Amino acid sequence: MQEKHISHYNEVKGFDTDQLREAFLVQKLFETNKIKSVYSHADRMIIGGVTPEKPLDINELTPSSQAFFLENREMGIINIGGSGQIRVDGISYRLDLMDGLYIGKGQESIEFSSHDPNNLAKFYYISTVANIEYPTTMIFERDAEKLELGNKKAANERVLYKYIHPNGVKSCHLVMGFTTMLEGSVWNSMPPHIHERRSEVYLYFNILQTDLVFHFMGCEDQTRHIVVRNEEAVVSPYWSIHSGVGTTNYSFIWAMSGENQLFADAKAVELTNLK
The missing domain is CATH 2.60.120.10 (Jelly Rolls)
Structure with missing residues (x-):
């Protein structure tokens, strides 16, 4: 998992273009059959993208200090690609273009898949720390x-x-x-x-x-x-x-x-x- 560390504003004043992009820009989030993730130390947000040709499990990213990815986290997802499915602890949710899904703290199994191999889903997600459990909820535009x-x-x-x-x-x-x-x-x-x-x-x-x-x-x-x-x-x-x-x-x-x-x-x- 790539990391983005916090930069102080006085330090940023002296950054050139490459340093600025390295510190704040996140690229290549959507690669086929990969769960991409970037850990930002700014409020400990995890930024990621999933483009599944085959089913992909978010727990591939689980840090060794945690039992599963959302043990102490929550997650918001918006699909910006083709139709797909997210399976959360045995319950399936269909996400079409611009559909969203909130997944609360404590959900152990999260699997991403696409419906059409010629038009893959692109699930963009943000995960933040959480100490309260809220229910998993579908979101429609x-x-x-x-x-x-x-x-x-x-x-x-x-x-x-x-x-x-x-x-x-x-x-x-x-x-x-x-x-x-x-x-x-x-x-x-x-x-x-x-x-x-x-x-x-x-x-x-x-x-x-x-x-x-x-x-x-x-x-x-x-x-x-x-x-x-x-x-x-x-x-x-x-x-x-x-x-x-x-x-x-x-x-x-x-x-x-x-x-x-x-x-x-x-x-x-x-x-x-x-x-």
Whole structure:
């Protein structure tokens, strides 16, 4: 399991492009018949992807200090590929495109599979530490709390879908959902903000091979950018702004973990303070 260690903001000021990408960018999450995972020491989040041609068991990743992968963890999953199935302690859940699944602490057996070998499922998952058990729950895009944000003039018209949150599917620490930029809109979270009590991870997807996204991060007076391509993720530490702009519209899955689950607990950053 690859690891991403926490970088202090004063250290990041001196990073070159390669160092910045090594510290915060997560690549190659979806490889056929592999369970990919990256352990981020920022709030101990595990970021991963599963692209099963044959059934794959998450417990292949179980650390030696644990009896099974979710012994002390919970997990949120969103399928961004073909139809597939997740079997949790003997119960099967079908996940079509953009369907989600929350799996609570204590579930021992978790197996991923695809329905069509010519159109494999792509299960993106985030796992966070947990000390309370919540029930495993299916999540459908049509049932999610939806927020329509932005406007055409600012090129930031987008729809935000909340999947795992206090007023929806409940969890111990994990908050998760996705945002889709509408046609003609390219800016997300601008003006930016900071979650000082949480870390966040973004998976960018629905990006053509000829397009890309610039993910903005860093302190408000020391901003940096990371060039992100399709199905790549960025770890956003508690001290960093986050925003992005694409060469065309795109989508991204966001996931957070930390001290609380409040969307309103964010520090707004004025555009006049950005450098």
